[in-house]
Amino acid sequence: MTKPVALPVVFALTGASGAPYAIRLLRALVDLKRETWLVVSAHGFRLLKTESDVGDLDELRLAVGAAGFDGYVKVFDDGDRGAAPASGSVLTAGMVICPCSMGTIASIAAGTSRSLVERAADVTLKERRKLVVVPRESPLSAIHLENMLRLTRAGGVVLPASPGFYNKPQGADELVDFIAARVLDQLGVTHELGKRWA
Numbered sequence: 209m210t211k212p213v214a215l216p217v218v219f220a221l222t223g224a225s226g227a228p229y230a231i232r233l234l235r236a237l238v239d240l241k242r243e244t245w246l247v248v249s250a251h252g253f254r255l256l257k258t259e260s261d262v263g264d265l266d267e268l269r270l271a272v273g274a275a276g277f278d279g280y281v282k283v284f285d286d287g288d289r290g291a292a293p294a295s296g297s298v299l300t301a302g303m304v305i306c307p308c309s310m311g312t313i314a315s316i317a318a319g320t321s322r323s324l325v326e327r328a329a330d331v332t333l334k335e336r337r338k339l340v341v342v343p344r345e346s347p348l349s350a351i352h353l354e355n356m357l358r359l360t361r362a363g364g365v366v367l368p369a370s371p372g373f374y375n376k377p378q379g380a381d382e383l384v385d386f387i388a389a390r391v392l393d394q395l396g397v398t399h400e401l402g403k404r405w406a
Contacts, residue, residue, distance in 0.1 A: 223251025226307030238276035302338030
């Protein structure tokens with residue numbers, strides 16, 4: 209009997225601060241040999257350049273690891289709302305938006321679907337699949353909170369980029385790993401990233 213193939217994880221990267229989280233999470237999915245469908249918004253690419261000196265898709269490929277990226281990552285254009293992640297009939301393991309801007313959360317909460325990121329998130333919710341958004345914003349306005357509550361009530365998971373310190377992290381990499389591990393847990397992806405509370 210053959211082992212069933214895991215469904216792809218849809219991974220979107222938007223313009224909120226937190227590029228190291230995105231790169232680490234994508235690298236973890238590749239290391240775990242999980243098929244990943246990647247969508248990077250225009251503001252997401254600007255973020256990568258500003259925070260991680262990753263200027264384009266080729267540089268992201270190198271930052272993640274070229275061989276793994278080529279083997280497990282399929283890239284979709286954010287402007288293509290007819291791509292596979294936009295269809296509910298295409299099965300996926302769910303979706304993560306990391307980092308997720310408050311503008312993206314607002315659009316998903318309103319159901320506007322102006323881009324592939326937003327349409328894929330809308331599809332994930334309507335098909336009752338796991339949608340995880342990783343915002344990094346402070347302070348939060350009442351509008352931000354209301355949009356996150358609306359998204360949560362629709363079935364999404366709001367996982368703020370707020371790393372824990374109870375495991376006494378030795379540096380920024382461990383703080384980044386903390387968030388990446390929590391996202392993988394939410395997506396049901398088995399991993400050994402970071403330490404768990406004993």
